[in-house]
Amino acid sequence: MASSNLQKIQGDFKNKDIVSLSQLDDKSVLKLFEKVSLVRELGEKGLPSDLLAGKIVVLLFYEPSSRTRSSFDAATKQLGGQTIVVENPQQFSSVSKGETFEDTIRVFEAYCDAIVLRHPELGSAERAAKTAKFVPIINAGDGAGEHPTQALLDLYTIWDRKKNLSNLKGVMAGDILNGRTVHSLLEGLSFFPGNEVFLLAPEELKLSKSDFEKVKARVKLHEISSIDQIPKDCDFWYWTRVQKERFKSEELYKRVNNRYIVTKEILNKYAGKVTILMHPLPRVGEILEEVDSDPRAVYLSSQIRSGMYVRMALLAMILGKL
Numbered sequence: 001m002a003s004s005n006l007q008k009i010q011g012d013f014k015n016k017d018i019v020s021l022s023q024l025d026d027k028s029v030l031k032l033f034e035k036v037s038l039v040r041e042l043g044e045k046g047l048p049s050d051l052l053a054g055k056i057v058v059l060l061f062y063e064p065s066s067r068t069r070s071s072f073d074a075a076t077k078q079l080g081g082q083t084i085v086v087e088n089p090q091q092f093s094s095v096s097k098g099e100t101f102e103d104t105i106r107v108f109e110a111y112c113d114a115i116v117l118r119h120p121e122l123g124s125a126e127r128a129a130k131t132a133k134f135v136p137i138i139n140a141g142d143g144a145g146e147h148p149t150q151a152l153l154d155l156y157t158i159w160d161r162k163k164n165l166s167n168l169k170g171v172m173a174g175d176i177l178n179g180r181t182v183h184s185l186l187e188g189l190s191f192f193p194g195n196e197v198f199l200l201a202p203e204e205l206k207l208s209k210s211d212f213e214k215v216k217a218r219v220k221l222h223e224i225s226s227i228d229q230i231p232k233d234c235d236f237w238y239w240t241r242v243q244k245e246r247f248k249s250e251e252l253y254k255r256v257n258n259r260y261i262v263t264k265e266i267l268n269k270y271a272g273k274v275t276i277l278m279h280p281l282p283r284v285g286e287i288l289e290e291v292d293s294d295p296r297a298v299y300l301s302s303q304i305r306s307g308m309y310v311r312m313a314l315l316a317m318i319l320g321k322l
């Protein structure tokens, strides 16, 4: 989880970098959600918007992405803005000629109003934010660090269903150690009182000791190792993929991969009637397709759509338009 000398949002997103969810607080999250309702209405009614007309957002992605990149792209365009998509700059930009990360950031900031960055190194978004002088940096995933906009859309998905972000009980399963979406979501849940999370992971993929200590004062945490330890009355299940790209060897990955697979039977036995089943995606076998049609499964429906609306509102707020 990121350092504490990042600029706090305190309800004012204008021109601020979004590097870590720890920059936010309960009021900032709820203020964002108010604006999400506005842009969502535009989207649902199919109303065109020119809120971001004249604005250019660079999507600088050093790591693969489907949803995050496309939803930022769609979010910008839905509001009348434009994007420059730079995928795999290691191969297709001057990075391949040896240009430094810092110079790359300095160059792209000259062309745009905001940079959305995904990079394999933990701390890279903070480095970019320190380097960029003129435009805000939005962290779209820094290695095994954080993924704050995913957490915001995850929180929105829960809030949209439960109308509440306090006194929730949930389970997070899979790669708790390396899963940046898990790290950011835990931080977000800690803004609201009374939340309780069951962390289901193999021994090798448990939350790091330091992160566990940081979070535990604010979210009641329980580490569990088998599905039958999940309490029946959870508000949400948050399943994740084992982060293969963070492993030193294939053998190590195979040893811990897919220990916990959600099947129809598992869901019916251990989840409650109103538990929602979330996943940041991609899934690689940890939720079977037979589960997709269950009304509690939101990972292929509202969770994805929420992603675009949350990113629309966030961009408009950061660019001073909402």
Ligand code: NCD
Pocket: 067, 068, 141, 147, 150, 180, 181, 240, 241, 243, 280, 281, 282
């Ligand atoms: C996540 C990521 O990149 O961290 N994907 C996403 O942005 N929806 C989760 C993952 O890759 O497992």
